[in-house]
Amino acid sequence: MALIDVSDLHVRFGEVHAVRGVSFRVAEGESYGIVGESGSGKSTVLRAICGLAPISEGRVTVAGEELGRRRSAGFHRRLQMVFQDPYASLHPRHTIDRVLSEPLAIHGFDDREARILRALDEVGLGRGFRFRYPHQLSGGQRQRVAIARALILEPRVMLLDEPTSALDASIQAEVLNLLDRLRAERGLTYILVSHDLAVVAHMCERLLVMQHGQAVEELTRADLRARAARETYTRDLLAASEGYRPAESIR
Amino acid sequence: MTLLHVENLRVTFPTRQGPAEVVRGVSFTLGRERLGIVGESGSGKSQTGRAILGLTPPPGRATADRLEFDGIDLRAATPRQWRGLRGIRMSMVMQDPKFSLNPVMTIGRQLMEAARRTASRAEARDRAMAMLEAVQIRDPARVFGAYPHELSGGMGQRAMIAMMLIAEPDLLIADEPTSALDVTVQIEVLRILDRLVQDRGMGLVFISHDLRLVGSFCDRVLVMYAGRVVEELKAAELAQARHPYTQGLLNCLPRIEGGRRPLPVLTREEGWAL
């Protein structure tokens, strides 16, 4: 049975119909990608799953629990999210220690010391970072802290919203490797949202292409590598990700 | 023909720990071609572009042994000379159109104002419309009367490019002109720039963090690291880069075809920054 089941999801913000009937299933331990350009509704799908955007129509179930307006404490322990901009996702006045100990305090963990140190080690930061403030860290280091914060509750599902698009290429590689390793070690389930087909191809076994709030098509990694896209839009995306080709004329 | 000579360009910012050099002796020449400058954040690529236009933000200071645009020594240029150059003979496109367009003026008025420096009122209007068409805006009449906030990111960026180009500059410095755009729009914007280089013989300095894009778009590439140019090569020969930094940057990108897992990471050596 699928761990995450999204069927006919609609999200409306007042007049704006951001997601128009998207369905997909993600199995336990799978890494699923959502690709699209800005305004395609790809991030809104993630936000609807985690409760930051309303589910206007349709059903979303995570581990058999159908999600309503209110999310249980257990839900937060099962599912966590990493945001796009590491400069905006950490509280500017909280030390790393505070960032990591807060979720433990909310959920009443007792061995906080050990868990914080383990989380720092796991994301490759080391203990020297524990009492620093976010402004003392680089973008990549901040994103590692955000990953540690998400992992410290030992969730089964991680929602990754463009986790590397604000980072330099070399830092992106490090963070992608970290996410890959953590998934292998902990058997995590990922839903990764990105505008970069190469990142999704590298990280995910299956992916959904979205445009204008609708699903265009679902592909496997093998399809993508074979360039076996059925829809024109996907083919455009694939062509664009190759870089610039001067020979082609637009008219 | 060489349009721009840059020799030993240095940009320094004072900090509490003493002056910090963010550009440390950059030299290159630019003809009527597409020159790419790539590097990661903090490599000094943007400051290099700004320094050429004399736009180093204070309290920073730019110095050079030679900084010459079409025979004009830019180091000794008076404010009056700069006014005759910036926006007319040399222009700059920045990353975010929202910060570069005047929010309380319609696109049309801004375009006409830029064109009015060299043309009459009626002529300026015609040229503004023509330019909007040239940057592939489908409904130029609507965009002409629109305010910047009424445009999408891609439209805004194109309007911005139109504004920079209306004076038909000889040199365009484009600092990450497409990284705020979607990939499909990005390609269209690049086509416009490409055509200007081909048809009008404009010189283009294309500053970007995206090695793959620069490699496929430009003629020549400068790779910057810690304020220095570590390697200069033909874009077509990017795959044969010799400097370990350039190689590392190329290798650490994930590929659709599938590459190594885990991705090779870049190990920086101290020697590169010396």
Add this chain to the structure above:
Amino acid sequence: MTRTEWLLSEQPASRRQARLGQAYRTWLALKANRLAMVGLTLVLALIAVALLAPWIAPYDPIVGGDLRTDRLQPPSWEHPMGTDDLARDIFSRVIHGARLTLMVVVLVAVIATPIGLAIGTTAGYFGGWIDTVLMRATDIFLAFPRLILALAFVAALGPGIENAIIAIALTSWPPYARLARAETLTIRDSDFINAARLQGASSLRILWGHVTPLCLSSVVVRVTLDMAGIILTAAGLGFLGLGAQPPQPEWGAMIAGGRRFIIDYWWVATMPGLAIFAVSLGFNLLGDGLRDVLDPKARK
């Protein structure tokens, strides 16, 4: 390792070191601002004078000297600021008046700041009808000039320094509520607040632990800048006879007392006026400096 190195360490080893280091960096930034330091000196001088008043003041502030010989003396070595119409030493009265001023400042800050913060952050964070109700109430308070509203309160509560303080505190929170609400609106939808929500943090925890600390600095800056106005309001109430009651040495009441003979005996009203001026200036300079340090957005 010297103390400075310990404070400025890039790798603090404890929560306390991190916090102190952060405070020290703020202090260094404030110290670099010369005008702010002048302001801080003036404010510290007010506190020192207030605390040490009985020891600094050469005479009793209430009981005057010989009414026949010591009335309305000009400033001299014996009476540095002269004497008033009841033969009291103005210097001693100004010094003791610092206590009343400090009390006003501290009490107003302690009462008005939390009210403003709590109402503003709550309204901004929850939005909807909570926001509407709280902000309309705030608007009603804002609609009246502060001194007039304070006058009304004092008239209802009866004259006296305590009632004046309560009246000023009750009339000075609305701008802080507005400010806190505006700040809250800008951070309410930021990713770090979303992250806290996703961890299952309660609204109270988010408000108190995440939103309030970020609003605090701008509100503190605003309170500091408002202090001059608060002192002037207190003095104004004293001047009108609704604040401190005679013979209390309140600066505003002293000016009111000296107003009758300001032409012939200028020092009686001028000296407490200078004290009000110095303290108000001190708070304004300090507030400006704090704004530069704590609120980088407002920097020119």
